[in-house]
Amino acid sequence: MFDLILEMFSYSFIIRAVIVGIMVSLCSALLGVPLVLKRYSMIGDGLSHVGFGALAVASAMNTAPLKIAIPIVVLAAFLLLRISNNSKIKGDSAIAVISTGSLAIGVIILSVSKGMNTDIYNYLFGSILAMSTEDVLLSVILSLVVLLIFILFYHRIFSVTLDETFAKATGIKVNVYNMILAALTAVTVVLGMRMMGAMLISALIIFPDVSSMNISYTYKGVTFFAIIISIFSLISGICVSYIFSLPTGASIVTINLLIYIVCSMIKRRN
Amino acid sequence: MQIIKCENITLSYNKEKIVKDLSFDVIDGEYICIIGENGTGKSTLVKAILGLVNPESGKIKYSGVKQNEIGYISQTSAIADNFPASVYEIVLSGCLNRKVFMPFYSKKDKEKADYYINHLELDEIKKKTFSSLSGGQKQRVLLARALCATKKVLLLDEPTASLDPVATKEFYEIIYDLNRQHNITIITVSHDIDNSLKYADRIINLSKDSFKIYRPDELITKGDKNNV
Numbered sequence A: 001m002f003d004l005i006l007e008m009f010s011y012s013f014i015i016r017a018v019i020v021g022i023m024v025s026l027c028s029a030l031l032g033v034p035l036v037l038k039r040y041s042m043i044g045d046g047l048s049h050v051g052f053g054a055l056a057v058a059s060a061m062n063t064a065p066l067k068i069a070i071p072i073v074v075l076a077a078f079l080l081l082r083i084s085n086n087s088k089i090k091g092d093s094a095i096a097v098i099s100t101g102s103l104a105i106g107v108i109i110l111s112v113s114k115g116m117n118t119d120i121y122n123y124l125f126g127s128i129l130a131m132s133t134e135d136v137l138l139s140v141i142l143s144l145v146v147l148l149i150f151i152l153f154y155h156r157i158f159s160v161t162l163d164e165t166f167a168k169a170t171g172i173k174v175n176v177y178n179m180i181l182a183a184l185t186a187v188t189v190v191l192g193m194r195m196m197g198a199m200l201i202s203a204l205i206i207f208p209d210v211s212s213m214n215i216s217y218t219y220k221g222v223t224f225f226a227i228i229i230s231i232f233s234l235i236s237g238i239c240v241s242y243i244f245s246l247p248t249g250a251s252i253v254t255i256n257l258l259i260y261i262v263c264s265m266i267k268r269r270n
Numbered sequence B: 001m002q003i004i005k006c007e008n009i010t011l012s013y014n015k016e017k018i019v020k021d022l023s024f025d026v027i028d029g030e031y032i033c034i035i036g037e038n039g040t041g042k043s044t045l046v047k048a049i050l051g052l053v054n055p056e057s058g059k060i061k062y063s064g065v066k067q068n069e070i071g072y073i074s075q076t077s078a079i080a081d082n083f084p085a086s087v088y089e090i091v092l093s094g095c096l097n098r099k100v101f102m103p104f105y106s107k108k109d110k111e112k113a114d115y116y117i118n119h120l121e122l123d124e125i126k127k128k129t130f131s132s133l134s135g136g137q138k139q140r141v142l143l144a145r146a147l148c149a150t151k152k153v154l155l156l157d158e159p160t161a162s163l164d165p166v167a168t169k170e171f172y173e174i175i176y177d178l179n180r181q182h183n184i185t186i187i188t189v190s191h192d193i194d195n196s197l198k199y200a201d202r203i204i205n206l207s208k209d210s211f212k213i214y215r216p217d218e219l220i221t222k223g224d225k226n227n228v
């Protein structure tokens, strides 16, 4: 088994996946805390479907996927944020309309342009082989930017997540921080999508955070454990998927699920 | 000096007028009590002063006070049950509003938070999670946060509703002390007529379709305290 893991790390595509995976897991674990607490996790899910549509467009046009997908998904994030803040529209169903709509259009574009079902499968459920060296570089740089911005606004995002009314009343620009949060989420979703797939990327945002909320009761603690859980399940998920020849994204999510079950049992005990 | 000027404001929800044509000034260092029956628009008035609801007509003007110099305690806490945050994290977040470029808390911010935590006797529960506290403890945490955010004005919406008599008395004393010693303008909503009369410089009495503004002594000399 140890030999197998050593062998695994001799493949450069695995190294690439691990590097990008760690960066994306870090970002998604951090962003997940405010997103889950603000009940914005639907936005993450919606964005991944929009991202699928955008990647399909990029692939049909034979252009670099990230350069097309990131601006589209960031715009979609602002739109979804507006919808979910505007109580007059039925937020949930509007988000569902946008996300399933993009998914359907993406599937049609992919099947018309390439006619290959494996592409659709890879976009939906992720592929560890998807990343080129250039992609890795761009992904690492973008995740570093996301991390930096998140850390700089960490306390303000906390305040806006905790109590928007108080924040607004005391002069904090709530909308600005909500938009920052939405944009960072959009970038993270796109970066993680090709490895995790459109169907599974939002799990990376939600699972580590709901798990850690079972074992910690301070914001800092929840953030800390979310990071640990996220990175642990990423690395062990990649190992499991290699050893048993299972799809990578699904393996990572399954490990997250197991951790979630363990964490909720720990909570029950206390 | 007038720091807040409300000129003929009308407040409404979906065209239903709640407060009609109200005008008053708030003078620097004043202690104002807003009283009135349930549903007469006290909370709505406070929210309008904070800019959380826009008046249908009329104007609210600030002079010499900025939005980020105001502290606030809302009538019902907007903090979700089970929100994972410690008392210290919440109190400290009150310091954020006047930080412009600095992303992290300074030593001064932490000292300020610790000062109010100590002042409000929250030391023992400083590390506890907010959702595990009693109603009165929560209220004191929210006051500490509001005090961290306050530089000139403090708006309180029924702050003593969940406090026991001893804590209520202490609460009023703390507020009064801030008002007199630190010249913080207080605008508070209260159903507690006795304490309002004792501490307030002026009282705004809202009722359905009308309002009265007076000084406590005017009320006492007229002897119609019971008609408030």
Ligand SMILES: Nc1ncnc2c1ncn2[C@@H]1O[C@H](COP(=O)(O)OP(=O)(O)OP(=O)(O)O)[C@@H](O)[C@H]1O
Pocket: B013, B014, B018, B036, B037, B038, B039, B040, B041, B042, B043, B044, B045, B075
């Ligand atoms: N968000 C809202 N949407 C529609 N109507 C509202 C809203 N908030 C308050 N109202 C209505 O406005 C009126 C005034 O409400 P407000 O909360 O200001 O009363 P209040 O004087 O603070 O009462 P209480 O003593 O019960 O706190 C009420 O009739 C209420 O039904």
Ligand SMILES: [Mg+2]
Pocket: B042, B043, B044, B075, B157
């Ligand atoms: Mg009220």
